[in-house]
Amino acid sequence: MGLFDRIRDVFNHQESSPPEHLEGYRRIGDQVYEAKVELADEQNPTVRLLLRVAEVFQIMGNALLRDVISPSTTSARRVADITHEQAETWYGHIPDLLIAARKEVLYAESSRVELPIQIGERVESQDMCPLSHLIGLRRAANGLEDLVADDISRMRADKDRYRQILFLYEEARTRRSTGDALVGPVMNGERVPHETHEDAKEQYWQALANYLLIVQGIENDSLITELFSPHSKLDLEDVWKVTAQLALEDIGDAEKRDQTNQELESFWDSHRITDEERRYEHTVEKLVVRGDIQENGYWYRIPFQPVYMVTASRIDIAGHKISRGHEFVWDYGKEAGQRFLSRSEFRYADERFH
Structure with missing residues (x-):
C-alpha cells in the first residue's frame, strides 16, 4: 500500500486524523526545497520551469492542509474529504515533476513532459463545498499571487511581448477578488445559498489554473503564446x-x-x-x-x-x-x-x- 493509499485509508476510517498521518504530505513538499537547492546552478530553462511548477503544487497543497500539517498543530483535526483528495492530487504531481527535472539535467528533452502543464481535474463534493475548503483555496490563490507579483511587475514594462501572460494575470487576480467577495459573508457567519459556495470555488479554481500557466510563462513566455495562438x-x-x-x-x-x-x-x-x-x-x-x-x-x-x-x-x-x-x-x-x-x-x- 502506497503513501497516498495509507493516508486515504486513515481518512476513510477515522473521524479525525492526527497530524503525524499527514507528515508524508509535508515531506513530499519538502522535496521541492531540496531539489531547488540541489539544482540551483542549473541553466536548463526546462529544469527551472519544472521546479517552479512543482513549487506551485507544493504551495497549493500546503495551503489546503495548513491547519493540519503546520508544526504548531498538536491535536487531531478533521479534514473534509474534498480537501484531502484535492491536496493528494496536487502533492501527487510533485515526484513526477522532480524526476522529470533531474532527467533534464542529465539529457535535454528527456523528460517527455507536455508543456505547459495544466491544473487538471477538480475534485468535486456531493454536498455543499465546506467553508474550510474555500479558505484553503483562498490561501492557495494568495500564495500564488505572492509568487508571481514581482515578475508581473517586470513584465508590465514590455506589454507587447508578455500580452497573453498579462491577460492571464488580470483574469486571475479578478477571479481571486471575486472569490474573496463571495466568501466574505460566509466567513462573517452569514448563511448563503449553496450556489454561492460553488461560485466561490469556481472563481478560485480558475484563478489557480491561470496562476499555474503564468508561472510557466515567466520561465518560457513562448509556451503561453503558442497555447493561445497555436499553429498546426x-x-x-x-x-x-x-x-x-x-x-x-x-x-x-x-x-x-x-x-x-x-x-x-x-x-x-x-x-x-x-x-x-x-x-x-x-x-x-x-x-x-x-x-x-x-x-x-x-x-x-x-x-x-x-x-x-x-x-x-x-x-x-x-x-x-x-x-x-x-x-x-x-x-x-x-x-x-x-x-x-x-x-x-x-x-x-x-x-x-x-
Missing part, C-alpha cells in the same frame, strides 16, 4: 491536411480521389477550426516526432484522420493521460459533445462514410 497543419490550405496516409492509399483511383477531394472541400468550408483542435494537432505533431505515438489506422468518416496508438509508457494530450497501447482520435465530424475519443482499441468499420 490545420492552418494549411490543403483539404487533405489531416487525412491519414492509410486512407489515401485505400481511396485508390483518380475518380474516387476527385470525389473525395470535393467532399473534403465541402467539409472544410463548413467546419470552423477551433484553437482546441489546433492545440491537439500541434501536440500530435510533437508526439509523432518524438516517437511517442504512431498511426494505427484512420477514422471511418470524413476527413478520415489518423487513429493513433501510444507507444510511450504514457502521454498527456487534450487534458487526458493515455497509456501505452491505447488508441485515440479527434472526431472532426462529430457535431456536439466530446470530440477527443480514446479506447484500449477501436473496432474496425466495414466501410468509409463520406
Whole structure:
C-alpha cells in the first residue's frame, strides 16, 4: 500500500486524523526545497520551469492542509474529504515533476513532459463545498499571487511581448477578488445559498489554473503564446491536411480521389477550426516526432484522420493521460459533445462514410 493509499485509508476510517498521518504530505513538499537547492546552478530553462511548477503544487497543497500539517498543530483535526483528495492530487504531481527535472539535467528533452502543464481535474463534493475548503483555496490563490507579483511587475514594462501572460494575470487576480467577495459573508457567519459556495470555488479554481500557466510563462513566455495562438497543419490550405496516409492509399483511383477531394472541400468550408483542435494537432505533431505515438489506422468518416496508438509508457494530450497501447482520435465530424475519443482499441468499420 502506497503513501497516498495509507493516508486515504486513515481518512476513510477515522473521524479525525492526527497530524503525524499527514507528515508524508509535508515531506513530499519538502522535496521541492531540496531539489531547488540541489539544482540551483542549473541553466536548463526546462529544469527551472519544472521546479517552479512543482513549487506551485507544493504551495497549493500546503495551503489546503495548513491547519493540519503546520508544526504548531498538536491535536487531531478533521479534514473534509474534498480537501484531502484535492491536496493528494496536487502533492501527487510533485515526484513526477522532480524526476522529470533531474532527467533534464542529465539529457535535454528527456523528460517527455507536455508543456505547459495544466491544473487538471477538480475534485468535486456531493454536498455543499465546506467553508474550510474555500479558505484553503483562498490561501492557495494568495500564495500564488505572492509568487508571481514581482515578475508581473517586470513584465508590465514590455506589454507587447508578455500580452497573453498579462491577460492571464488580470483574469486571475479578478477571479481571486471575486472569490474573496463571495466568501466574505460566509466567513462573517452569514448563511448563503449553496450556489454561492460553488461560485466561490469556481472563481478560485480558475484563478489557480491561470496562476499555474503564468508561472510557466515567466520561465518560457513562448509556451503561453503558442497555447493561445497555436499553429498546426490545420492552418494549411490543403483539404487533405489531416487525412491519414492509410486512407489515401485505400481511396485508390483518380475518380474516387476527385470525389473525395470535393467532399473534403465541402467539409472544410463548413467546419470552423477551433484553437482546441489546433492545440491537439500541434501536440500530435510533437508526439509523432518524438516517437511517442504512431498511426494505427484512420477514422471511418470524413476527413478520415489518423487513429493513433501510444507507444510511450504514457502521454498527456487534450487534458487526458493515455497509456501505452491505447488508441485515440479527434472526431472532426462529430457535431456536439466530446470530440477527443480514446479506447484500449477501436473496432474496425466495414466501410468509409463520406
